[in-house]
Amino acid sequence: MANPSRDDDVSVVTRTRTDKKVQQPPMFRVLLHNDDYTTREFVVWVLQTVFNRAEVEAVQIMLHVHHNGVGVAGVYPFDVAEAKVRKTSELAEQNEFPLLTTMEPE
Numbered sequence: 001m002a003n004p005s006r007d008d009d010v011s012v013v014t015r016t017r018t019d020k021k022v023q024q025p026p027m028f029r030v031l032l033h034n035d036d037y038t039t040r041e042f043v044v045w046v047l048q049t050v051f052n053r054a055e056v057e058a059v060q061i062m063l064h065v066h067h068n069g070v071g072v073a074g075v076y077p078f079d080v081a082e083a084k085v086r087k088t089s090e091l092a093e094q095n096e097f098p099l100l101t102t103m104e105p106e
């Protein structure tokens, strides 16, 4: 007779999820906003050092922001996006530029 206090007759079924939605974290766009005072060189440097962009790509993004008012520096999971917004704001403040960075859900 099976003893109810023993767990050796309990079976556990495991499944491997293949649904993409549960494997991907929500992603956030980090946006750079244009202003009249931050230098182009500083924005390019931030894009290279904080957002790991190659120089050509950094210049393209900076020019896009300069001409359109806003542009995407990168797309990351929440914690990474938040850290990059904070780092960019810190660097802008240290260098006395008003550069604005924000994030939004993708």
Ligand code: TYC
Residues within 6 Å of the ligand: 032, 033, 034, 035, 036, 037, 038, 039, 040, 043, 062, 063, 065, 066, 099
């Ligand atoms: N508009 C700035 C200038 O002419 C350059 C600039 C580009 C500033 C992008 C901010 O996010 C920015 N010096």
